[in-house]
Amino acid sequence: MVFYLSYGKRLEDDSNDLNGVLFVLDNFVRDTYPGAHLVDTFPVLDRFPDWLAWWRVEARMKHEKEMELYQRLVLEVRKKMFDSGDNLECFAARLWDQQKEMSFDLEDIAYVAGSAFEAGTDTTAGTVQWFLMAMVLYPDTMKAAQAELDSILGTDGKIPPSFSDMQQLPYCYALVKEVFRWSPAAPGGFPHYSDNDDFYKGYKINRKTMVIPCIWSMHRSEEEYPEPHRFNPDRFLCEDKPISGESLTEGHYGFGFGRRKCPGQYLGAKTIWIGLVRLLWGFNIGPEYDEAGNPLTVDPDNCTSGMTSKPINFPLQIAPRSAEHERTIRREWDVISKGML
Ligand code: HEM
Structure with missing residues (x-):
């Protein structure tokens, strides 16, 4: 979806675009891993010539490949704008509209459009995968959510939830x-980077120190989130804040902090909301069983590590909740895919 919003076209299977995107996302996760490159910790290493600084040669190659993809995508958007003269609705098109006013060059446009989808893809996909794992591990939670959906939308499987239902689905x-x-x-x-000198728990943090906030351990704080390892939506039920797409990003640190807090937070949070409630509405999600009928183990610690993290392949079963749900899902997909392609 983020790709579609950035460039106004779907990311097709087996396409050149997909190969490029996978290359970029893979590098992003690997190269932003804290400590992945010694030169980030010891900037003096950056003075080495190329023949001693293999990381620079590699980074240049990756940059060129990334730029090739990003520029091709935004140039394609500009061509479509010229060719059809129509109002192509996507992020890259709006950047082209503002090119003169904002003094953007091609590289600026390529990077701004590219970084949106680069930062928004793995994070959104990873969140959906964590949700699927949570539903396998906490079936009662899934049933409680489905009961709430059924009480508002009925059980006939004819109408999937939409944003206008959010208030009624606490x-x-x-x-x-x-x-x-x-x-x-x-x-x-x-x-x-810290802007100023600071003190934290007896440590002095000098100005311009790289600070890496460990969101995972903040979310495991016993004081703020009792029984933090347990997946328990009830902890957010007693909030006295109004329910809205925006407040989905509050009460946790999943979108970061301060000035650099995720600029896609509202889009990301609402994408996840609609995606998850529709999955809950349409599907039963549960464990896979072995031959003896025992559920296969699913371990939340079995996940990728890096700037983003998602579960490593885990067994699960997912099936439409009824034949009518399935018909509705297929019908909606036909409408959407025809409209977007
Ligand atoms: C569930 C979805 C998402 C999650 C969990 C998420 C999470 C994050 C986090 C934790 C950061 C780091 C913030 C910080 O430095 O404190 C970030 C940065 C960023 N996100 Fe997201 N994000 C999501 C979706 C998106 C989407 C959909 C977009 C764009 C369309 C996006 C664009 C960005 C960009 C451009 C940055 C870098 C901001 C900067 O460093 O100035 N994100 N995101």
């Missing part, structure tokens, strides 16, 4: 917040 709202809390998709937080 348990689902709390469940989405708990997904952000229980297993944040960017658990290590992004590195920040």
